Amino acid sequence: MPEIEKNENQNRYNPAEIEPRWQARWDADPSLYAAEPHSSGKPKFYCLEMLPYPSGQLHMGHVRNYSIGDALARFMWMRGYNVLHPMGWDAFGLPAENAALKNNTPPREWTLKNIEQMKVQMRRIGLSYDWAGTEIATCLPEYYRWNQWIFLKMVENDLAYRKSSKVNWCPKCATVLANEQVIGGCCWRHEDTLVEQRELEQWFLRITKYADELLDGLDKLPGWPEKVRTMQRNWIGRSEGTHVDFAVSEPEGQRVSESASQRVSEPEGKIRVFTTRVDTIFGATSIQLAPEHPLVKQWALNDAALQQSVEEMIGQQKVARETGDIGNIEKHGVSTGGHAVNPFNGETLPIWVANYILADYGTGAIMSVPGHDERDFEFAQKYGLPIKRVVAPSVSGTEEIALPYTGKEEAVLVDSGEWTGEASLEAQDKMARFAEEHGFGQKTTTFRLKDWGVSRQRYWGTPIPMVYCINGHEGVKPQGVVALPESALPVLLPEKIEITQEGGSPLAKVPEFVNTTCPVCGGPARRETDTMDTFVDSSWYFYRYTDARNSNAPFDSDKANYWFPIDQYIGGVEHAILHLIYSRFWTKVMRDLGLIKNAEPAERLFTQGMVIKDGAKMSKSKGNVVSPDEMISRYGADATRMYALFAAPPDRDLEWQEEGVAGISRFLARVYRLTSKFAPVVRELEKNAHGDEIAPSAFAAQTPAGAALLRTLHQTIAKITEDFSGRWHFNTCIAAIMILVNEISTAEAAMDAGDISAGTIAEVFHKLVLMLAPFAPFMAAELWEQMGGEGVLFRQPWPEADAELARESEIEIPVQINGKLANVVKVAAESDEETIKAAALADEKVAARLVGKTVVKTIVVKGRMVNLVVK
RNA sequence: GCCCGGAUGGUGAAAUCGGCAGACACAGCGGACUUAAAAUCCGCAGACCUUAAACGGUCGUGGGGGUUCAAGUCCCCCUCCGGGCACCA
Incomplete structure (x- = not known):
């Protein structure tokens, strides 16, 4: 093979020179990252990151979020997908008004200037957005x-x-x-x-019209983090129970008027309560009303003492709510003098007002069952109200269990008239039906969501x-x-x-x-x-991206239906019950309006961790803010974004350490020097390959050193390819690339000496650069060109891992004696259990340890380990 | 109070299925190169004991118990940290 001149000189890594050059080239081609028409025949992939508020300053949280999305988008392009990768601005909001006050700049001007500034920053990072095709600013009339x-x-x-x-x-x-x-x-x-x-x-x-669907839909979103789904479930707070109407006899000198019963459209002269435990209704010993219940308000008009108590309670609730202490306030209550009749047994119950009853949940009225509810129990004890047992655990028979007893799965009704002996859960059903048949109640679902x-x-x-x-x-x-x-x-x-x-x-x-x-x-x-x-703006912006320049409609339904649902949505968990619930609601509304077909906006959601510094979230007040611009000018965009992916798995919090960025920068310099040096070799082969895939591996693997290099290469490809398909541990992907580069570095002398074929060298560098493309796009593009690569790097096919080449011929098997490591033996990779066992027993060190002992059991896990159990 | 995460060297972390704990980095230390420094390259590096050194040994993934030939990983109990919910009837 003819000696090819290597590039020994021009191999100093200088991101400050490379990055702006490539940025200018990319910016000059507005179609570079544009999605293709639907007719392209490729599978589609909608890769979306949450749009930022244009504060004017990109922060590290953005860099991390967008580096994840960018790596994924580039990877999917290389895998042959038609990728939509849009970006826009959540441009309305209060900061613009505050800035206007402070600097006397109109909000619009301030916002648009910030957008320009941040766009410059994003371009510096090399993010692959289709600006020309998708960019939106929600503050512009074209959008709003x-x-x-x-x-x-x-x-x-x-x-x-x-x-x-x-x-x-x-x-x-x-x-x-x-x-x-x-x-x-x-x-x-x-x-x-x-x-x-x-x-x-x-x-x-x-939004409450969709409460059920919003809740049930969560079960059909396995691609969303369980945490977010749980938060939304809690927020929606569906609770199945029963409404029961109690007839009211008013206190002395009071009348139950029509207007008093407007709250939940209850029948005149009745109080409607909501309960999830209608099976315990025979244990009700009072009715408790929220201080803001309309009936209370009315009665208080003619009762100064009641009025005062009620005002106090409202005050207590207000304070508790504001200090987030609701749940711990001491229970207070006062009797109204009124009475209500339990429709199940005709018992007359006193009506009280209590500060632990919330006006805005359920009906603002409850039946108090101190025997089977902890709160009611506490209250009844304090005010000496009767406490009755009407439910007992079936398993313990006659054995008395202390009240309050709140179990229901194994519970049976006692002292409950005709329902005595029924299991709690069945009784709930039957009693609700009974109430319905007799017109004083029905099954109901209550939501926390408003x-x-x-x-x-x-x-x-x-x-x-x-x-x-x-x-x-x-x-x-x-x-x-x-x-x-x-x-x-x-x-x-x-x-x-x-x-x-x-x-x-x-x-x-x-x-x-x-x-x-x-x-x-x-x-x-x-x-x-x-x-x-x-x-509102951010509830549907991702639909607009699919047809951002449409001036006749919010978007074309065919386009939205082609792209939706979003294949991968990436953003911070802080929006779990804000943006992410609103946009699910909006999607359902638009579906019902016939604009789209999908019921959920995003198939998969990924919530990345925070970027922290010195153990705390970056904030101006703590003075621990790291500026992306500063990092980029010091180490380059590639090093900055690659560090953001390397320092921690993306779902965990990331501690920003500048030394780490410097480390990545050194790593990139090493890659650059090596690749640049051997680029002429690759280029030469490329020229002769006439567009065929260069360096078919089988032909190249002729020396042990070359074979070892190819082995690592293909193991790396396999690892990264797999990781991109779901696990997303980019930190270990980058670690794998580092291992490969370390090995290339070790093999440098062999490559120089011709112990490794030019074909192998070409394959290794060629594929290394392809793998770097999603993580360090500037440097990868530069090296791609130096190697004579044609076309856009980010549209080249992602390398395929060759399992044959990746296979180890010899593997190390740890040999344990009673579970403790004794030695490591080398065996052929395909060795069967007998062979491995024999090799283990033949090992000198192992043998020495076995002297005077009897092997009572041998566990051999093929390809993994040997454990000798001895006495 | 309830529900989710998390705790691994000096630091960030790795170990994807119960099978060599600490991959890959950062910081550190030693060496090469250099008049020198920077940069770069090579090497060492969990703790402890033993030793002149090496060999060797013991311990070690927040704590305690358990299952297993084998546990960072599974089960039970507990501590601490982060997040969410919370008189929601």
Whole structure:
């Protein structure tokens, strides 16, 4: 074989030179990462990472998130998939308004500038997004008009409605928050700011209509982390039980009026309770009402003492709720003097008000069964209410078990009239049916999930496309709500606006915006001045990506149906019950509107761990923030992103250590030097191969050194290929590549000396570079070109592992004596158990240890180990 | 209180199916190269005991018990850390 001149000089790794050069080349080709038409015949793969809020500064959490997605997208391209890899901006939100206040910059300008800045950072990292085809910014009318469009569809379908209710108010945001945005009694953006309760008129989305489907659907999402599914299950909080109506006899001098029983549309003169244990109803010894129960409110009007107690209890609940201490407050209660009749046995029970009853769960009223409920027990003890046993464990027979006894699986009813002797679970069913037949109750399901309040008293969000007709007209009262027609969209956010710190909707102070005409009667009208929660924007953005430039519809259904569901969604777990539940809801709504066919947005979800520094989450206040820009200018983008994948498995928290990045950078320099040096060898062969796959391995494997190198190569390919298919332990993938490179490095002298064929050298470097492509795209592209590779590296076929070449001919077998390692023996890889056993016994060290002992048992695991049990 | 994670060398971690614990790195130490340093390359490296050194031995995956020829891995109990839920009737 002719001597090929190697490249000994030009092999210093200089990412500062390589990376900008390649970035410029990639940026110059907007179709580089574009998805192909559906007719391409390739299987599709929708790879999605959560879109960022354009704060202006990319942080390490982003780098990690996007490095994972980028590696996967590039890998899937190389595996021959048609990949959609989009990116956009979650561009509405309060920080823009705060910045406007601080710097006197309009929110739009501030946001767009930040987007440009962050895009520059993302490009520096070499992320493979189809900017030209997919990029969206949710703050632009081209996008948010479709929020308005879908909102109108929701109004039409009774999925959006307006009502007055108690809502969460963050004084710092000066706006309302959804339940999901209240974390431990505080605002999700201001962790130390307590959320207040205010009574306001708000727009709500009827997410509860889908409560059952949202819950049941979780079982059909095996590709989602169990943790996220559990959190959503808890959040939805489905609870199967029974409503029972108790007839009320009012306290002295009180009347049960019609208006008192509006809460859960209970029949007049009745209190409706919700219970999951209707089987214990014979043990009810009182009725407990929430302090905010309408009946209590009414009775308190004529009873100053009651009024005062109730106010105290409401106060206690408020404090407890705000401090997150609800659950531990001391139980207080007071008798109302009223009575209720247990419809099952005609017993008369006193009606109390108690601070441990919540008005917004169930019916705000319970039957208190102290014998079989811990809370009721505690309360009854404190106030001397009777405690009755009506359920006993069947297994213990007559043996008395201390009250409260809350078991139900093995429980049997006692002292319960005609149901005595029934098993608890069956009794629940039969008693509910009995109540239903007699018209005083029915089976019910209660949810913790509440409708999604989407009104925000802020400027920088999507205007809600509704108006209030001032004079009213047929079918609409004065000041009544009127939906705008589709043709009136988009309702544009006014550009000229003064942002102040005062509360209230900023849009209300813009007369040009507020004053309009009623689309139905043409009379004067005022616009809704609240804007939509920004979680609306992110609830469906991934559909828009499939058809981002469509100006006639939110997207083309055929396109969405081709790409959906998302094959892999990657993001932080902090959105487990915010974005991830809203977007599941939105998907179901759009499905019912006929826009899409899929019931769930994403087939698989991956939640990556946090990036931490010095043991704590990076934050400005802790001063432990590491800037991606700084890392990139010091070590290069390849080293930075590769470290983010190497330092920990992606699902775990990652401790950022700069020395580690330096280590990766050294590793890359070694790869670069070696590959660059032998690139001419590869190029030469490539030229002669005429496009055929170069260096068929069988031909190349002619020396032991070459064979060993090829063995490691193919083992590495097998490992990485397998890992990409699900486990995603990129840290061990990169470790495997390091082992390969170490081996190449060791073989350098042999390669120089011609002990390893040019074909082998070519194959090794060729495939090494292909494997580096998802992790270090800049350097891989550079080396690919140096090796004479043609076409785009990221569209080259991923190397196939050759099992034959990967196979070890000889393996080491540990020999244990009584489970302790005695020595390691070498045997042929295919050796059967007898051969291995013989080799073990023949080993000198092993033999020496066996002197004077008897082998009573030998365990041989083929290809694994030998254990000699001796006496 | 309930439900999920997690705990492995000085550090980040590996061990995918019950089969050599610590792969691969970082930091460290020793050496080569250099006038010197940096860079690079080579080597050592869990703890303890024994030893002049080596050989050798013991212990070791948060703690305690168990199953097994064999346990980081399976079972039971407990501690600590992180996260979620929490008078949800």
